[in-house]
Amino acid sequence: MGELKQVVGNGRTVRIDVNRLSEHAVGVLDDRLARAVEGPVQRVEHTLDEVEQRVAAIGTQKASEAAQTVEKVTDKADELVASVSRAERRLAALKGRLTWTTVGRVSLTLLPLFAALILVGGLVWGVGHVFGIGPLFGWAWASFTAASAWWAKALIAVGTLVGAGFFVLLVLRVSEWIYEELR
Known part of the structure; x- marks a missing residue:
């Protein structure tokens, strides 16, 4: 008990080392917070991975549809150019015939x-x-x-x-x- 009295001092005054107490409390809180947040963080990461995969699939699908549409438009444009070329040749052939x-x-x-x-x-x-x-x-x-x-x-x-x-x-x-x- 004397030892305790010596540690405590005169028995009435208790002194607390705030730095050691805050280090200990922060360490305990960090551990508990890490354990408490670990499950929801993993669920959010899993959800984000799924969303990324969906967005990538949708992007690939839309890019494919856009490529098909561009291909169709290009084909129509080629047909139009060919048609205009034929019409120009006909007009050139008829140019001198109208008397x-x-x-x-x-x-x-x-x-x-x-x-x-x-x-x-x-x-x-x-x-x-x-x-x-x-x-x-x-x-x-x-x-x-x-x-x-x-x-x-x-x-x-x-x-x-x-x-x-x-x-x-x-x-x-x-x-x-x-x-x-x-x-």
Whole structure:
């Protein structure tokens, strides 16, 4: 006990070496913390390895798909270049062949078409003017906007469209008749 008293001193004062205590506490805490964190750290490392493998697989897959798409686009571009080259060769071959004689023949071929268009246009304009198609459609539109019931609007719309359809049918029949007469 004397020894203890001597170590403690006068028995009332206890002295602690803070440096030795902190070294001991830090060592104990480090060991316990390392053991406590070891499992979760391994799980996180394992998860990160799996994520890396997935990302690598996805990257490889996407790179493969991109390569296939680039290959398809390149093939289409090659086809387009070949097509344009053929068209350029055709144009170069036709360049000297278009003469004034050819232009005259094409114009003579189109002359009956232009005559039929002028006749049909004149007929449509004349018939439309005589029957007052413009004012008739204006009246139908005014009646449609003035109607308040949905069924009245539907009847006006159907009647107007049927009338317009009959007029277009009449113009087509007359056009066919004129075409047959000029042929």
